[in-house]
Amino acid sequence: MAFGEEAGLHRPLADSVGGVIASIPEDVDLAQALSDRETTDILVHLLYQNREQVERALARVREGGYGQCEECSHRIPAERLRYQPAATRCVDCQGRWDRVNGRTA
Ligand SMILES: [Zn+2]
Secondary structure (H helix, E strand, O other): OHHHHHHHHHHHHHHHOOOOHHHOOOOOOHHHHHHOHHHHHHHHHHHHHHHHHHHHHHHHHHHOOOOEOOOOOOEOOHHHHHHOOOOOOOHHHHHHHHHHOOOOO
16 A cells, blocks of 8 residues: 555645645756746745734734634544644644635645
């Protein structure tokens, strides 16, 4: 099950960038991919999204609500936080949020 193991390895990255980077073929030279204007725009967008998310998570720490879903108030599973330390929603609520915000999950 080498393929399954590999998929598991890549899951945290794919999860943290919403699956967008995972859509870039692995045999593409990264420098070549980065020189592409569209790819650069996607990465800049992701960076902003991520920074926003990290700031949200830090705000949750200050409020004492870190590790708790900001939508349904259920505890976010420790495994999700390990892969996604900046998560402020549980998987279900994040999926709903992504759809509402026009991101296809
Ligand atoms: Zn939730």
